Amino acid sequence: MSDVTIKNIIKQGLWSKNQALVALLGLCPLLAVSSTAINGLGLGVATLATLILTNTVVAVIRNWIRTEIRIPMFVIIIACVVTAIELLMSAHFHDLYLILGIFVPLIVTNCAIIGRAEAFASKNKVMHSALDGLMMGLGFTLVLVTLGIVREIIGYGTIFGNANLMLGEWASVLTVTIFQNYDGLLFAILPPGAFMGLAVLIALKNKIDRTQEERKKVSDGIGVSFEINKA
Amino acid sequence: MLKAESQKDVLMTGWLLALAALIGTSLMVVVNWHSKPYIAENERLVLLRSLNSVISPDTYTNNILNDVLTVQDQNLLGSKEPILVYRARMDTKPVAAALTVIAPNGYNGNIYLLVGIDFSGHITGVRAVKHQETPGLGDAIESQRSPWIDSFNKKSLTNPTKARWKVKRDGGDFDQFTGATITPRAVVGAVHKALIYFKKNRKLIFTSPNVVNTNNS
Numbered sequence: 019m020s021d022v023t024i025k026n027i028i029k030q031g032l033w034s035k036n037q038a039l040v041a042l043l044g045l046c047p048l049l050a051v052s053s054t055a056i057n058g059l060g061l062g063v064a065t066l067a068t069l070i071l072t073n074t075v076v077a078v079i080r081n082w083i084r085t086e087i088r089i090p091m092f093v094i095i096i097a098c099v100v101t102a103i104e105l106l107m108s109a110h111f112h113d114l115y116l117i118l119g120i121f122v123p124l125i126v127t128n129c130a131i132i133g134r135a136e137a138f139a140s141k142n143k144v145m146h147s148a149l150d151g152l153m154m155g156l157g158f159t160l161v162l163v164t165l166g167i168v169r170e171i172i173g174y175g176t177i178f179g180n181a182n183l184m185l186g187e188w189a190s191v192l193t194v195t196i197f198q199n200y201d202g203l204l205f206a207i208l209p210p211g212a213f214m215g216l217a218v219l220i221a222l223k224n225k226i227d228r229t230q231e232e233r234k235k236v237s238d239g240i241g242v243s244f245e246i247n248k249a
Numbered sequence: 250m251l252k253a254e255s256q257k258d259v260l261m262t263g264w265l266l267a268l269a270a271l272i273g274t275s276l277m278v279v280v281n282w283h284s285k286p287y288i289a290e291n292e293r294l295v296l297l298r299s300l301n302s303v304i305s306p307d308t309y310t311n312n313i314l315n316d317v318l319t320v321q322d323q324n325l326l327g328s329k330e331p332i333l334v335y336r337a338r339m340d341t342k343p344v345a346a347a348l349t350v351i352a353p354n355g356y357n358g359n360i361y362l363l364v365g366i367d368f369s370g371h372i373t374g375v376r377a378v379k380h381q382e383t384p385g386l387g388d389a390i391e392s393q394r395s396p397w398i399d400s401f402n403k404k405s406l407t408n409p410t411k412a413r414w415k416v417k418r419d420g421g422d423f424d425q426f427t428g429a430t431i432t433p434r435a436v437v438g439a440v441h442k443a444l445i446y447f448k449k450n451r452k453l454i455f456t457s458p459n460v461v462n463t464n465n466s
Binding site (some may be wrong): 082086087090093094095097098101102105106108109110112116123202204207208 | 252259260261262265266269270273274276277280283284287288291292295382384385386
């Protein structure tokens with residue numbers, strides 16, 4: 019098992035094991051809801067809350083779960099957490115709930131959640147598991163918002179449109195209209211555009227990783243030859 | 250993690266799962282009990298907001314959500330199920346009615362509309378409440394997407410005349426959308442039929458008793 023340190027948990031959640039860009043889990047809600055930045059942010063926050071809660075609960079009871087029933091136990095926990103979040107959202111953030119529609123209950127099907135319960139929370143301490151939930155959720159949300167911003171600019175010509183529906187009236191200042199009277203590229207709003215957008219993000223991440231690897235190889239190489247010269 | 254080994258263990262495992270299910274369900278009951286009144290109020294406000302978008306709230310004083318009628322006319326109202334009609338009154342005087350009609354001939358199924366008509370038979374407002382029309386094309390019937398739906402305001406059975414209650418492509422007065430004719434055609438048809446129904450049944454609409462009995466004020 020890899021080093022379970024705070025630093026590693028943060029790095030893995032946000033980058034090296036990012037659920038959307040590396041593990042490629044939770045793509046159904048990701049692609050469907052990332053058509054605008056605010057929608058992506060809304061679903062991201064709901065998924066983040068779910069991940070923290072389910073990881074924490076699983077970690078708390080991990081010593082009492084019999085391994086034979088661990089999957090149904092995870093499913094019960096996740097389903098209850100998501101149901102609670104859905105009811106509370108409908109009660110206290112109704113406008114956002116209407117925007118996110120069917121995708122709030124569909125968080126249950128996000129494989130990233132049961133994935134982390136199985137891969138991490140069932141084997142690690144509560145604090146670490148909660149942090150992992152936070153970081154994985156943040157990583158997922160970052161992808162949701164990035165994809166949302168890109169698709170919204172190309173598809174609607176705005177950024178953070180309808181921000182007031184999620185964050186309150188003050189948030190309408192966040193809405194930026196990039197193109198006035200913009201008809202919008204429909205492709206960006208529909209699922210194929212989501213796939214293309216995600217593909218570009220994954221390609222970018224891989225490119226960044228590769229470039230960093232190359233740089234590291236070069237600097238290691240220089241270090242080695244320096245050592246040889248010194249000897 | 251523990252592993253079940255004996256038959257006793259397997260039984261325990263089963264009971265453990267049942268216990269977890271029981272605890273989970275109980276928690277859900279609690280959360281539901283807490284949320285229910287808030288959700289009911291939110292849904293009431295959403296309905297009121299949409300009614301107020303077709304009938305101006307300063308034109309009526311009654312509790313419009315508690316002054317409801319159900320009517321049925323498959324041909325004119327678009328459904329073989331009964332639909333709701335909300336009545337707006339200024340004190341006791343009838344002001345307007347909002348009909349929840351359906352356009353069954355949308356591009357992708359039913360288009361659910363809210364049509365506000367004042368006592369003299371003029372449209373006070375129309376809104377597309379629910380639909381599955383194509384995003385970017387037919388969804389221009391939504392008021393956030395385009396002001397098209399407001400082009401019905403103040404229209405009546407005489408303005409325009411019957412022959413011109415169609416999209417321009419069919420020889421009428423109403424715009425269609427670039428790349429989408431079926432959707433606006435369906436909506437224009439449904440609004441026209443709502444006006445016809447209203448004219449035929451105006452007395453029934455405003456004199457029939459209220460069928461809703463809610464505890465909200």
